[in-house]
Amino acid sequence: MLSKVLPKSQILFRVAQPKDKEKIIRFLDNHFAKEEPCARALKLTPETSRGIFSTTATRCLNFPFSTVVLQENGDIIGCLLASVWSRNDPIEKADFDAAGVPENIRLFIQFLNNAHAKFWKVAPPHINSVIHREIGSVAPEFTRRGIATRMKYNIGGVISETSSLANQIVLENAGFRVHLLFECEL
Structure with missing residues (x-):
């Protein structure tokens, strides 16, 4: 089964x-856009963030690797959006479209797309597909309960761009290793 409930709580993890798309977008608008360090620094507007979150959710929900974390009443308190990258996929499949977005967002998208373009150059040659952890977010009132740690599969190849220092530490503790480090000036 692909669902599990945390013991002694009414929190459900499921694929x-x-x-779930609209609920995920609303959750990300209410939390990720306001709490994630890069999103805060970029001062994402609801119009811009909705487009980014909608595109990302649409792409990721084509695969069974994204997770929603729900309270008993059905409200989302966390989500992880993940897609699959294959070595032979055209780079455009993983890239974000920077057309018509404000300059600060365009620069950030350029930064992400640059990381995407370089990934397969540093990936071991025997790895042909990876799970791309695109967005992970937990509502602040539910952090420090191990929710983000439980939103993962035991899969050998995962790629993640993470700007939040706290999330970098969580991922490192979960066994992620840095293969490529970028600094971004916005």
Whole structure:
């Protein structure tokens, strides 16, 4: 089964489904856009963030590797959006479109797309597909409960761009290693 409940709580982890898309976007608008360090620094507007979150959710919900974390009442308190990258995929499949966005967002998208373009150059040659952990977020009132740690599969190849120092530490503690480090000036 792909769902589990944390002991002694009413929190359910399950695979995200296309029907969850609007709830995920609302959750990300209410939390990720306001709490994630890069999103805060970029001063994402609801219009800009909605487009980014919608595109990302649509892409990720095509795969069974995204997770939603729900309270008993069905409210999302956390989510992880993940897609699959294959070595032979065209780079455009993983890239974000920077057309028509403000300059600060365009620069950040350029930074992400640059990381995407360089990934397969540093990936070991025997790795042909990886899970790309695109966005992970937990509502602040539910942090420090191990929720982010539980939103993962035991899969050998995962790629993640993480700007939040706290999330970098969580991922490092979960066994992630840095293969490529970028500094970004916005």
